[in-house]
Amino acid sequence: MSAEIAGKIIGDGQPAYIVLEAGPTHTGLESAKKLVDISADTGVDAIKFQMLDVERLMGEKDVIFSYKVLSDKAKNITDTVEEPLYDILKRRVLTKDEWKALKLHCDKKKITFISTAVFPEEVDFLVDELETPSIKIASGDINHLPIIRHVARKGVNIQMDTGSSDLWEIERAIGAIESEGNKNILIHLCPTGYPARLESIHLRMITTLKTMFSEYAVAFSDHTPGWEMDIAAVALGANLVEKTITTDRTIRSCEHMFSLEPHEVRRFVSSIRELEIALGTFRRTIPDEAKKGRLKVRRSIFLTKEMDAGNVLRIENIDFRRPGYGIGPDEINYVIGKRLKRKVGKDEMLRWEDIC
Template sequence: MGHFKITNLTLNQSSKGFIIAEIGHNHQGNLQTCIEMFKSAKLNGADAVKLQKRDNKKLFSTETYNSVYNSENAFGKTYGQHREFLEFGITEYKELIKVAQDIGIIFFATAFDINSADFLMELDMPAIKIASGDLRSVQLLEYCAKFQKPMILSTGAAEIEDVNRAVEVVKRFNQNFAILQCTAEYPANYAHLDLKVINDYMLRFPDNLIGYSGHDNGISMPLAAYALGARIIEKHFTLDRTMKGTDHAFSLEPTGLRKLRRDLDRLHEALGDGVKKIYSEELGPLTKMSKKIVAKTNIPVNKIIEESDLDFKISGTGYWPFQIEEVVGKKAKIEISLDAIITKDNIY
């Protein structure tokens, strides 16, 4: 059975959905907004919050970094200025670590480059995420795996060969990692979610916990993913979907996150243990709607009972229809009137 350890938790198929509120850069570069998001995520049922860490000058080419950025979502005149505006440094991360510890929520981040991985490990982050775009970055995968920290791999925009390659690279150095089905489309078309891949991953990677990173709108698809076996659910999170930024529109607001937590918990209970059983609460309705064997006509005392003497009606206690062979061939101990229930007391 796949499992995944993060902080003091061990997640497996018996676990409730582990919700990661992906904040990314929805904080808009504002520390106080981010702190408010941490608190709201905790209040509304998230198990973890996640940011994204980039060394922008290392990550982007000089041409890309200095390119004019005219997007309505821009926070700077160039793409580099835009990215730097959204980036938190050591001071902000230390403050956020303290906030997370104080409110009791797991905080970690995605490393988009080796410098960022070092940055996060120097802060002793409890886990590290690899984004879909780096599934083919075997150097980064290996570098992060060697930290022996819990790892989560997103697998959007990939074929199974890419997933297999990444898994093989990571597991040479680290066996404690989870694999998330993902579609790198923002927002994702429902027809492109390929939720059945979750089942495929569970068969291919039986030692690893499988999850779902959803860029779809709403909470119905994460619930379907959980029902299929995903036990880590990552959804983008925002305080307000109308805020400036590319990710807000498909993110969950606090109310949506709270509903996701509620419905995942209900679904966890509803799935049960896979053992078919009768609950005591069903016995009353069962009596009201179930047929039993009754006399189809008046049956004289000592008459050998034939199938033609019997009928099936909703009538409380007695023999079930499938038990008719236990009645046919027996004799009436007393006179049994029309519609009377056949019981062990009136036949022999």
């Protein structure tokens, strides 16, 4: 169960692949570059954008979209904003020359550039001209089998966002990718909502997806403030996490309020890496130093009275006390009824060499 992006393997037994999403939070080339600069050298693996022809995509430009914004960071006060989806997406549009400049900037900063695409021409441009190693399919396109197949035929990694899809729709989409001979697949659990409500997250779906699609890596796209859900997702087996980044959570536009700010990125990454260390392995392996240390709190057999050589050890003459450097309580049956080789004092630890 693994995927590959730009030579990096993603799957069980590998560190979680960390992606920062900048598609919804930039407002043009310069702000996009700034988000790249913030992301570089923080330990994240990739930064993601969204290429879309909004004029072509929005057949009806008056579709209203609702989301929350953070109006007071200190008091965590939010407002609900409603505006045409067309206006929201319009803010994310770049020209082809700008996309080329942005990809080049990512390359210079040594951070992997990945992108969502919604039309075949965008896929061709991203893969054939920009050499983008991974394309994400938006959750709204789970039933757009033609675009899914087109991306699959490119042979690059394909990330399938599942959003509010039914399981049978996910199965159908994965089947479409497989039918094109592509098995470099990442399946995203992406809770709906801006931000997502806790009741809508269903982190246990990560386990479901890993069971149903055991050949493939599973990812988590986070739409909640903070990074507690990302930590939980990795603990449940998510192989990739995606988190939106912004310069300021109070910007009054979609997705900013639950994004990471620049000063939080390194702590976000280190929290995930520390969790991975703490998760350890499925085997119970005890380091030698821990084995030695545990003896301090385990118990040994001590005598409750002074006994001479030749005396028989009886349970009423024995107590179990710390530390555990001597004969342990689990070996009491090998001690009772034995004779002492030497005189042992009261409150003295009994050792094997003291017994006949």
